[in-house]
Amino acid sequence: MKNIIYKAALPLLLILNTVNAQTINWGSASKEKHILNANIGAEYGVVFGLGYGYKLNNKLFPMTVGAGFSVPSGNNLLDDFKVKAGANVRWVKVSDFQFSTIVQGVFRRFENENAAIANFGLDMTGIVGYYRPKWFGGVEVGFDKAIVTHFRHTEHYKEIYPDVKNGWYEPATGGNFYYGIQAGYTFSRQDMYVKLGNIVSQDFKTKPLLPFYVQIGYNYKL
Amino acid sequence: MTVSKKKNVAVAAFTLLTLLFSCTDGRTIDGPGNLVPKTVDQDSSLPSIFANGAMLHSEAFGPENGTIVIALHGGPGGDYRYLLNAKDLATEGFRVVFYDQRGSGLSQRFPKKSYTSLGAGAADVMYDELHAVIAHYRKNPGQKVVLLGHSWGAILASGYAGKYPDDIQGLVLCEPGGLKWNDIEDYVKESRSFKLWSEILNDAAYMDQFISGKEDQHEILDYKMSMLASKNDITGEGVFDPSMSWRSGAVVMDALFDVGEKYNIDFSQGLQNYSGPVLFFYSERNKAYPDSWAQKITSSYYHPTIVKISGVGHDGIITNSNAWNNQTKPKIINLIEGL
Numbered sequence: 001m002k003n004i005i006y007k008a009a010l011p012l013l014l015i016l017n018t019v020n021a022q023t024i025n026w027g028s029a030s031k032e033k034h035i036l037n038a039n040i041g042a043e044y045g046v047v048f049g050l051g052y053g054y055k056l057n058n059k060l061f062p063m064t065v066g067a068g069f070s071v072p073s074g075n076n077l078l079d080d081f082k083v084k085a086g087a088n089v090r091w092v093k094v095s096d097f098q099f100s101t102i103v104q105g106v107f108r109r110f111e112n113e114n115a116a117i118a119n120f121g122l123d124m125t126g127i128v129g130y131y132r133p134k135w136f137g138g139v140e141v142g143f144d145k146a147i148v149t150h151f152r153h154t155e156h157y158k159e160i161y162p163d164v165k166n167g168w169y170e171p172a173t174g175g176n177f178y179y180g181i182q183a184g185y186t187f188s189r190q191d192m193y194v195k196l197g198n199i200v201s202q203d204f205k206t207k208p209l210l211p212f213y214v215q216i217g218y219n220y221k222l
Numbered sequence: 223m224t225v226s227k228k229k230n231v232a233v234a235a236f237t238l239l240t241l242l243f244s245c246t247d248g249r250t251i252d253g254p255g256n257l258v259p260k261t262v263d264q265d266s267s268l269p270s271i272f273a274n275g276a277m278l279h280s281e282a283f284g285p286e287n288g289t290i291v292i293a294l295h296g297g298p299g300g301d302y303r304y305l306l307n308a309k310d311l312a313t314e315g316f317r318v319v320f321y322d323q324r325g326s327g328l329s330q331r332f333p334k335k336s337y338t339s340l341g342a343g344a345a346d347v348m349y350d351e352l353h354a355v356i357a358h359y360r361k362n363p364g365q366k367v368v369l370l371g372h373s374w375g376a377i378l379a380s381g382y383a384g385k386y387p388d389d390i391q392g393l394v395l396c397e398p399g400g401l402k403w404n405d406i407e408d409y410v411k412e413s414r415s416f417k418l419w420s421e422i423l424n425d426a427a428y429m430d431q432f433i434s435g436k437e438d439q440h441e442i443l444d445y446k447m448s449m450l451a452s453k454n455d456i457t458g459e460g461v462f463d464p465s466m467s468w469r470s471g472a473v474v475m476d477a478l479f480d481v482g483e484k485y486n487i488d489f490s491q492g493l494q495n496y497s498g499p500v501l502f503f504y505s506e507r508n509k510a511y512p513d514s515w516a517q518k519i520t521s522s523y524y525h526p527t528i529v530k531i532s533g534v535g536h537d538g539i540i541t542n543s544n545a546w547n548n549q550t551k552p553k554i555i556n557l558i559e560g561l
Contacts, residue, residue, distance in 0.1 A: 117432050164256075173433050
């Protein structure tokens with residue numbers, strides 16, 4: 001069963017293409033099509049990320065598609081990770097103000113001494129920003145939903161609770177809203193940007209252990 | 223994208239979503255017994271008593287008329303599984319009682335507001351519950367009672383001694399973080415001061431994007447709490463000896479911390495009226511509990527006997543069989559036999 005779902009999800013990730021939580025300057029006049037991204041920050045832990053984006057110069061709705069991968073800090077570097085996949089589309093442009101959305105499929109994994117947890121989710125962000133050729137600033141609001149999740153518990157946890165039920169769980173096991181600001185500076189095929197904001201659970205009351213996010217990122221365009 | 227490509231994408235996405243949502247066995251993370259064990263009100267096969275309006279997971283060992291030793295687990299929100307070495311005291315002729323406090327372990331769960339709406343009185347609910355547990359197991363008025371509290375359990379035992387000084391005849395305390403709220407806060411900060419980039423802290427934070435629970439979704443919140451690493455290099459918990467549990471009580475822990483912080487609860491209140499023996503244990507390998515901290519905390523008690531247990535951390539005072547048999551247990555037996 002697990003294999004079926006993993007295999008079935010793979011084409012969707014490919015269909016969606018991929019995007020790191022792409023923060024780009026829509027106001028930049030650069031013609032390069034490839035965007036390499038590196039970022040560091042705090043989002044459910046101290047995280048490091050790498051990404052690749054491909055720019056599609058549709059006149060009406062310019063967009064980027066690409067892939068992003070991030071890992072949280074810790075002794076075991078690859079036991080937890082997140083892959084995001086999707087598209088960043090600019091929908092509206094009024095003077096220097098622009099509105100764009102990012103829709104991304106998410107696959108993430110968590111492992112510790114108690115369990116290995118894998119999740120397929122969806123992350124949607126809306127951004128309204130003021131974009132100039134050399135700089136930009138904006139506000140973003142988003143929702144990250146953990147849609148379907150697989151639990152596999154270790155022998156250690158089975159000692160605690162022998163009857164624990166492994167397998168797929170749904171409906172959605174979790175979801176968090178986030179909202180914040182972003183700003184960046186563009187120079188010779190490069191962007192430096194910073195994003196920060198708050199995270200709140202879908203009930204608008206509960207907060208995660210780390211109730212904020214911060215990201216400092218760097219884009220290099222080829 | 224052409225029309226046929228769009229159609230293919232739509233079909234692929236629909237197929238995938240259908241597969242995803244039809245292959246999950248219909249399990250939900252808040253289903254009783256799925257991810258965490260059921261509580262006594264959900265599973266009648268578990269040993270239980272009814273005390274102060276709550277069904278409590280509880281069992282007792284040893285002769286019914288022996289001196290009662292009541293084991294009080296830590297947390298708040300822990301359970302008594304890790305204290306079961308204390309069952310040995312039954313072979314000495316004592317009546318050893320274990321119970322999971324309300325909202326903790328396998329005992330009945332209650333909404334967060336049932337605690338927070340009481341304000342500072344939330345602590346009284348815990349005292350009244352202990353009072354009811356003592357009444358349940360005490361078979362005659364002359365039967366002596368000794369409280370054996372570990373961590374939060376030692377704080378609870380101290381608060382109880384202040385409120386009901388004549389109801390108990392002995393106190394055995396293992397590393398209460400503090401008695402005054404500021405001390406408790408300081409201890410918690412010190413004992414959980416993990417490095418920002420550490421695996422333990424990042425694991426705890428990373429989990430929040432997989433699972434989120436609302437205020438009183440006990441199964442979800444308890445599971446998330448159970449998922450936290452059992453090892454703590456600062457206090458030595460789980461490092462030098464394993465410490466087993468059944469289920470965490472996230473809501474009661476959260477509620478009691480909220481109340482403690484808001485009302486600055488002082489668990490040393492009334493302790494001057496308790497003049498019975500106090501046996502105070504602390505561990506050699508808990509870095510958050512140096513000699514100076516032990517001196518500070520023990521200053522609230524009248525003539526305490528202070529014992530430092532070597533070679534163990536916070537839990538090891540009881541969970542480490544070697545330390546329990548050779549250091550902790552003999553001192554406890556001495557105290558009880560001297561009553």
